[in-house]
Amino acid sequence: MGVDIRLVEQSDEDLTRWWRARSIGYLSGTQVGEQDLAYLREAMDPSRTWGAFEDGRCVATFRGFTQEVTVPGGRFLASAVVSGVTVSPTHRRRGLLTRMIEPYLRRAKESGDAMSSLIAAEYPIYGRFGYGPATWLTDFRIDTLRAARPGLPAEPDDGGRVVLADLERIGREGPELHERVRRIRHGMVTRPPTWWKRATGEYRLTESVWQEPYCALYLAQDGTVDGLVAYTGREVWKNGVPDSVLDVKDLLAATPAAERALWHYLCSVDWVTTINAPSRAPDDLLPLLVGDARAVTPTACSDHLWLRPLDVPAMLTARSYQAEGAVVLDVQDKDGLASGRFLLEAGPDGASCVPTGRTPDLTLPAAALGSLYLGDESAVRLAALGRLAEERPGAAFAADTLLRTSRRPWCPDIF
Ligand SMILES: CC(C)(COP(=O)(O)OP(=O)(O)OC[C@H]1O[C@@H](n2cnc3c(N)ncnc32)[C@H](O)[C@@H]1OP(=O)(O)O)[C@@H](O)C(=O)NCCC(=O)NCCS
Numbered sequence: 001m002g003v004d005i006r007l008v009e010q011s012d013e014d015l016t017r018w019w020r021a022r023s024i025g026y027l028s029g030t031q032v033g034e035q036d037l038a039y040l041r042e043a044m045d046p047s048r049t050w051g052a053f054e055d056g057r058c059v060a061t062f063r064g065f066t067q068e069v070t071v072p073g074g075r076f077l078a079s080a081v082v083s084g085v086t087v088s089p090t091h092r093r094r095g096l097l098t099r100m101i102e103p104y105l106r107r108a109k110e111s112g113d114a115m116s117s118l119i120a121a122e123y124p125i126y127g128r129f130g131y132g133p134a135t136w137l138t139d140f141r142i143d144t145l146r147a148a149r150p151g152l153p154a155e156p157d158d159g160g161r162v163v164l165a166d167l168e169r170i171g172r173e174g175p176e177l178h179e180r181v182r183r184i185r186h187g188m189v190t191r192p193p194t195w196w197k198r199a200t201g202e203y204r205l206t207e208s209v210w211q212e213p214y215c216a217l218y219l220a221q222d223g224t225v226d227g228l229v230a231y232t233g234r235e236v237w238k239n240g241v242p243d244s245v246l247d248v249k250d251l252l253a254a255t256p257a258a259e260r261a262l263w264h265y266l267c268s269v270d271w272v273t274t275i276n277a278p279s280r281a282p283d284d285l286l287p288l289l290v291g292d293a294r295a296v297t298p299t300a301c302s303d304h305l306w307l308r309p310l311d312v313p314a315m316l317t318a319r320s321y322q323a324e325g326a327v328v329l330d331v332q333d334k335d336g337l338a339s340g341r342f343l344l345e346a347g348p349d350g351a352s353c354v355p356t357g358r359t360p361d362l363t364l365p366a367a368a369l370g371s372l373y374l375g376d377e378s379a380v381r382l383a384a385l386g387r388l389a390e391e392r393p394g395a396a397f398a399a400d401t402l403l404r405t406s407r408r409p410w411c412p413d414i415f
Contacts, residue, residue, distance in 0.1 A: 003054045003091065005099055007046065014058075015040055018051045021058035025086020028207035039203045043194040048104075049084075052096050060087040062100040064108075067190045067415065069117055069305070070182050072375050072405045073320025076190075079307070080108035082118040083415055101129055102335070105308065109337045114314035115370070117189070118306050119414060126306055130333060132371030133303035135187045135409045138282045142275040146295035147267045154268045156261040159221035165228075167200040170215045173225045174199070180254045185281075186319075187305060187374050187409025195413065199230065199250065213249050216265060218258040227251075227258030229266065231275075242271035248278070250412070256285065263289050279304075281410035305411040307370035309338040313353040315373060321346040325402040327395070330360035331369055338366040346402055361395035364388035375405030 008018045016032045019040055023029050048064035063084035068076035082104065087096045108116055120126050120133075156162065165173070175196055182188035197203045204210040211232050218227030230249040237243060246266060253259035263286055266275055278300075280286060287296040309315055312331055324347035333339040343356035362379065364372075368388045371377040379396035382388045390396050 003052045003059065003094075003096065005050055005052045005060075005096075008044070008049045008051045010041065010046060012037060014051070017053075017056075017058040018049070018061055021051065021088060022061045022084055022086050023207060024088050025061065026207070031206045033206045035203055036205050036207075039194060039198070039205060042197075043192070050100055052087075052091070052100070054091075059091045060096040060100065061085065062097075062104070064104050066113070067117065067192075069115075069307075069411075070186045070188045071315075071319040071373075072186045072409075074183050074186070075318050075320075076182075077114055077315065077318045079115050079117040079189075080104070080113040080310070081415060082116060085118075085121075097125075105129070105310070105335070105337060109310045112311070114309075114311040114318065115373075116308040116310060118308075119304060120306050123303065126308075127367050129308065130335060130337065130366040130370070131306040131308040132367035132369070132377070133305075134307040134371055134374045135303075135305040135376060135411045136282050137279045137300075137302055137304045137410075137412070138284065138298050139276070139278040139300040140280055140284070140286055141297045141299050142267065142277060142286075142290070143295045143297070144267045144269075144272055144275060146292050147290035149291045149295075152264045152267055152291055154264070156218070156257070156264070158257045158261070160218055160226070160257060160261055162216050162218050162261055162265045165215045165217045167212065167215065169217070170228065170230065171196055171200040171202070173217065174228055174252075177225055177228055177252055177254060181252045184254070185407070185410055186405065187376075187411045189305070189411055189413055189415065191413060195415070216262070218253070218261045218265075220255070220257070226255045227253040227262050229262045231266065233269075233272070235271070243273050244271040246272050246275045248275065251277070251280075259285055260289050279412045281408055281412075283408045284410075305374075305409075307373055309333075309366045309369050309373070312338055312340060312342050312369065313355075315369075316342070316344050316346070316353040317351050319351070319373070321348060321351060321402055322404075322406065323347070323401050325398060327362065327399050327402060328356060328358050328360045329369070330363040330391075331366055332363065333366040338369070344402075360391050362388055362399055363391060372399075372403050374409035375403055376409050378404065 052060035
């Protein structure tokens, strides 16, 4: 009997089968609770949520929706998300993912989406579908005793203040703050209402153990909420002295003053000797904000947001450029979605990108353009790896001058 790929119905029965299949793929349990279904109903786009069914059982899942990605310069570009991808162990490597993602990308292209985005559970899965890693994350561990040397101010000295906040206030103030922060940091993505409902415990899914976080806000001198932190704590004692640990869940700052004040606040919580701060930008200010930068150790570094170009001119004209210049890109795409030769003429005041018959400067696969797009990857590096070809000496260096950004892109969210 064949495997039938179809849209998931809104009935409890279909949603339960879909969620259970997803949990089997993610090894996150087989229980499906009422909260899971309520969350799924709110989060899913019924016109873009598919399941693969065989003998009445769901054996593969796939969820699409639209998110905005902040591109260099601060504009938001709509992107077709790939999420909730699983294939049950009984059906792996039979082409089910391919059968779901290829038509999805074709439809996204037809409906005018400039690109597609996802977070890859494993590095080797999505390159073949034209995606390249575009942002990276660093996990930091802070030794707070060392961080405090030669002495951190316990309170902001800029007229602002840090106040504790309950989850109700975070649910109210957080989304607006996030909107401000994502305008100034490329790589960030939309946080839908369901993201905040999970963060504040309104939805408690069976796949994760809920622990209510402590939360604090940074208020600027005029009372504006410029920063937010959510963290959990673990009480630990060693040889009669406190050795407790904080785990940062979220830290957003709209200004450097807020960022400084919130890290100083965390580093001065009594009893705490270790802070785990995962999912920060690789160029986070944190190490240089504390008294001794060596108190902040990177413990992990991993690729995070992957991009797949669909409309090259739309992507390249949406972002800004720090330098003036021109480059001819020959984009090669085995699926034909982003192929073409394009002349990009760009500068701080804007860019044009049009099809051209000129000799290319660089020939590159769509996945390489996905990696270069937010300014994090280097064309010189990709040339050295043989992942793009320089058709003219120095073309990769010239492309980097145009495309790279002074701050690295950052996307802390899982979606
Ligand atoms: C990753 C996953 C969805 C792949 O589904 P699938 O139906 O087995 O994939 P396909 O059969 O369409 O594979 C297409 C190609 O990708 C390769 N591929 C698929 N998953 C891969 C992986 N994890 N690592 C390396 N290659 C992989 C296949 O070998 C195949 O290559 P081929 O065309 O050269 O033979 C599935 O293994 C799974 O559910 N894993 C656990 C959950 C997970 O990681 N989900 C992804 C979340 S982002």
